[in-house]
Amino acid sequence: MMFPLLMICALAFACLGVEKGPLPLVAEVHASSVVYHGNRNSHVFHQPGCRYFNCKNCVVVFSSLKQAIEAGFRPCKICKP
Template sequence: MKKYSTSILALVLLAGAIMLAGSFPSRLACEAQAASSVYHGNRNSHIFHQPACRYFNCKNCTVVFSSREQALNAGFRPCKICKP
């Protein structure tokens, strides 16, 4: 084995660790995002959507929920496309 291979291996491992650390959000960040999400419910179909859904701003989506549990307790079901 050559003398410089250990240095290269260390740099590759360090770069990999940096990439992994930046690509996976922490569990706390995911829970905070889920807790602060707003859901829109369709008053006719009783289906609720998350903000990224293409149906989030439909003309009948006038019911606003601050949590997934609130929408479920109101009798709305999750959208089968965005799966909130």
Template structure:
């Protein structure tokens, strides 16, 4: 299977790619992970979104409640607090627009000072 190996190693990931580390066990995977880490730190490509969704999560429907917008039309990040459970969520969280998430916070610190705790799923 020399042809498959050549085709695989000639691929170069971009800042818009995820590395699926569970299955990527070849020597070149560490290079791909370095490219992904650099893109995450620089907030470029898909990493410029406040809550990027991995392809495998997207396929499982984990982003069904997420409303995608372009970076140009996106306003400042706000957090939604659930007035019942006192848990707050960041944009992109599946609980962000729940029926009890009516309290809006401009910052994470503002939510914590109001007695809300961070969501365990989105970890704002």
């Protein structure tokens, strides 16, 4: 009796357009949600966990490395984002 149930499930997924494929890696998921803080005076940006991430001048927020670099900021030499 299990076979018909599997067939029904397979057909249901096919009709819904659900595709099998590799799951995203944990690092990829987290990388897309990382927020970087940029220092408005030094134009250096930091990643979470850096000792300078929450400095008083780190008030510029970026959602990607590319965004920070395009804004004229450079990566921190300590945390190396």
